[in-house]
Amino acid sequence: xxxxxxxxxxxxEYTDILNMRTPNVIVRRVTPNPGSLALLExxxxxxxxxxxxGNDTNPKETDRIVFYLDIKDGFPADKPCVYFEQGKxxxxxxxxxxxxxxxxxxxxxxxxxxxxxxxxxxxxxVLMDIIYDPAVANYNSMANRALEEWxxxxxxxxxxxxxxxxxxxxxxxxxNVSRPVLPQKTVQxxxxxALPTR
Amino acid sequence: MNNExxxxxxxxxxxxxxxxFLGKKVTIIGCGAIGGYVAEMLAKMGxxxxxxxxxxxxxxxxxxxxxxxxxVPKDSGKNKAKVLAERLNDLIGEECVHGIDANITCFxxxxxxxxxxxxxxxxxxxxxxxxxxxxxxxxxxxxPLMIFGGTIGECAHSNCLDGSVCCIRCxxxxxxxxxxxxxxxxxxxxxxxxxxxxxxxxxTALASMESAIQIAETCRAFFLGYDGVVNMRTVYSAHPxxxxxxxxxxxxxxxPDCKEYQPVENVKALENIDVLHNTVGDLMDAxxxxxxxxxxxxxxxxxxxxxxxxxxxxVDDYCKCCxxxxxxxxxxxxxxxxxxxxxxxxKNLGKKADESLREDTHGTCLSAICKDNCNKVLRGKIxxxxxxxxxxxxxxxxxxxxxxxxxxxxKYYPFYCENDQKIMNAIDKLEG
Numbered sequence: 001x002x003x004x005x006x007x008x009x010x011x012x013e014y015t016d017i018l019n020m021r022t023p024n025v026i027v028r029r030v031t032p033n034p035g036s037l038a039l040l041e042x043x044x045x046x047x048x049x050x051x052x053x054g055n056d057t058n059p060k061e062t063d064r065i066v067f068y069l070d071i072k073d074g075f076p077a078d079k080p081c082v083y084f085e086q087g088k089x090x091x092x093x094x095x096x097x098x099x100x101x102x103x104x105x106x107x108x109x110x111x112x113x114x115x116x117x118x119x120x121x122x123x124x125x126v127l128m129d130i131i132y133d134p135a136v137a138n139y140n141s142m143a144n145r146a147l148e149e150w151x152x153x154x155x156x157x158x159x160x161x162x163x164x165x166x167x168x169x170x171x172x173x174x175x176n177v178s179r180p181v182l183p184q185k186t187v188q189x190x191x192x193x194a195l196p197t198r
Numbered sequence: 199m200n201n202e203x204x205x206x207x208x209x210x211x212x213x214x215x216x217x218x219f220l221g222k223k224v225t226i227i228g229c230g231a232i233g234g235y236v237a238e239m240l241a242k243m244g245x246x247x248x249x250x251x252x253x254x255x256x257x258x259x260x261x262x263x264x265x266x267x268x269x270v271p272k273d274s275g276k277n278k279a280k281v282l283a284e285r286l287n288d289l290i291g292e293e294c295v296h297g298i299d300a301n302i303t304c305f306x307x308x309x310x311x312x313x314x315x316x317x318x319x320x321x322x323x324x325x326x327x328x329x330x331x332x333x334x335x336x337x338x339x340x341x342p343l344m345i346f347g348g349t350i351g352e353c354a355h356s357n358c359l360d361g362s363v364c365c366i367r368c369x370x371x372x373x374x375x376x377x378x379x380x381x382x383x384x385x386x387x388x389x390x391x392x393x394x395x396x397x398x399x400x401x402t403a404l405a406s407m408e409s410a411i412q413i414a415e416t417c418r419a420f421f422l423g424y425d426g427v428v429n430m431r432t433v434y435s436a437h438p439x440x441x442x443x444x445x446x447x448x449x450x451x452x453x454p455d456c457k458e459y460q461p462v463e464n465v466k467a468l469e470n471i472d473v474l475h476n477t478v479g480d481l482m483d484a485x486x487x488x489x490x491x492x493x494x495x496x497x498x499x500x501x502x503x504x505x506x507x508x509x510x511x512x513v514d515d516y517c518k519c520c521x522x523x524x525x526x527x528x529x530x531x532x533x534x535x536x537x538x539x540x541x542x543x544x545k546n547l548g549k550k551a552d553e554s555l556r557e558d559t560h561g562t563c564l565s566a567i568c569k570d571n572c573n574k575v576l577r578g579k580i581x582x583x584x585x586x587x588x589x590x591x592x593x594x595x596x597x598x599x600x601x602x603x604x605x606x607x608x609k610y611y612p613f614y615c616e617n618d619q620k621i622m623n624a625i626d627k628l629e630g
Contacts (some may be wrong), residue, residue: 183598
């Protein structure tokens with residue numbers, strides 16, 4: 001994929017993410033890590049639980065949690081990473097002990113013959129996991145199995161999910177978010193070579 | 199080259215035009231059933247400047263399908279490339295052929311630039327695709343011809359491509375590349391996935407020789423200037439068909455490599471530097487001198503193998519047996535398997551990795567090296583040891599002053615270490 005196409009895709013997905021979320025999710029572009037194209041910071045205002053480190057098995061309640069979507073230089077062939085801020089990692093069977101969220105299989109087909117995972121879909125999944133939507137809890141392949149009993153107990157007692165999905169994700173008309181103005185392309189489009197003549 | 203080498207043609211009553219072949223440079227990757235025969239036939243027609251690459255040792259049971267240059271049982275257990283080079287040099291009478299005990303994955307695109315022909319005589323699709331991806335990235339004006347072949351039962355084929363019509367992967371079915379063991383990591387290091395056990399096809403020395411003959415003949419025709427052999431696939435069907443056919447292969451619309459890998463133009467050579475002897479610090483200084491700036495990021499080597507991508511350096515990790523911290527490893531993901539991430543104590547005691555720890559302990563990684571994250575230890579690391587391959591195209595990025603890629607254009611600068619090509623003739627063995 002041409003670099004300018006990659007940037008355009010990121011910009012389009014960023015716009016879609018902004019349109020998808022409600023005001024309870026604040027999205028901010030922050031300084032990327034070395035080797036990353038972009039880093040998005042998500043501040044989520046919803047009832048959820050966190051642990052302070054990988055050894056903590058006593059989740060604490062909070063109504064605000066922060067995660068980052070790290071888009072690497074090799075995107076979309078290289079999958080993005082999602083991680084929570086240190087000291088306040090999401091307490092979930094889908095979140096590893098080091099604070100990285102398990103975002104499942106990443107599919108990229110440069111020929112677009114098959115399905116491709118999107119950033120929007122990834123963010124949606126993380127938001128659903130934050131409120132413990134049962135559709136995303138993966139007990140078959142747990143990133144943090146120490147929290148399995150705790151999470152299942154909460155589901156059984158009716159405390160999970162902690163709120164409606166519409167608290168975080170908009171299902172009505174998209175908002176009027178303008179797409180970022182991208183830098184001017186300075187790279188010429190590659191010319192497809194002519195097919196050999198018979 | 200010593201002028202006496204010309205006697206090689208005259209003394210052996212070989213065709214005069216073979217003298218023109220004496221200066222041709224050929225790299226043969228894979229010295230097994232097909233590669234061994236090809237090397238022999240090319241040497242016997244005057245193509246003496248060969249580089250042979252293989253990581254496998256010659257085994258007694260290989261003898262039934264390979265060239266008789268390998269001696270049984272004397273050469274059993276020895277590296278194929280080195281043994282074959284030695285035998286060919288004995289034949290030629292001069293040290294012309296160089297053998298390297300290494301995997302193809304130790305080499306990047308520029309290791310093969312400026313060769314006349316690359317011959318892929320490999321037995322697994324993952325390696326062929328890797329070779330294809332390297333070859334596709336070589337700048338157009340320095341791109342060698344690619345010839346590869348194989349056998350299917352008693353049938354033999356060879357393919358000669360120059361990159362203008364299709365690539366190697368266009369000729370493959372994606373189903374052949376499926377590895378159920380592939381899974382990408384959500385977090386931390388993406389350890390090297392074990393290769394699937396090879397499925398050995400039943401074939402014969404006759405079929406291997408037939409493929410080798412086709413490859414050698416293609417080479418000969420190309421060196422003589424017959425462009426008609428380029429972008430052709432030749433297939434020989436054995437008895438009862440006894441049929442030899444040729445046709446032009448076509449680009450596959452769904453070929454991922456054609457989409458993802460293009461010739462890298464404007465690659466700049468960093469002088470007096472190579473990945474085997476110079477450090478990360480040397481590389482940073484060389485790039486800094488070129489860009490006249492210290493504000494840049496050097497991307498970590500990106501390797502795609504067996505449909506999995508490895509693009510990070512593991513900085514710190516945990517022993518997969520006892521859980522002890524392993525600090526300042528600076529090892530590339532591709533060179534790190536989960537099973538081998540052990541502390542010295544566990545290694546010495548012969549302990550094994552604990553699969554149950556896989557989800558619990560995760561290392562930290564780097565995707566790019568910059569002045570902010572390059573400490574003294576990393577600066578002192580040899581480039582090859584942190585994952586940069588011989589002939590790697592090293593990408594350096596400079597952000598345009600804005601916040602991220604959506605804000606300002608990120609500039610990409612491709613570099614390679616100029617001395618990498620020079621040291622190819624001095625490399626004996628590489629681990630990686």
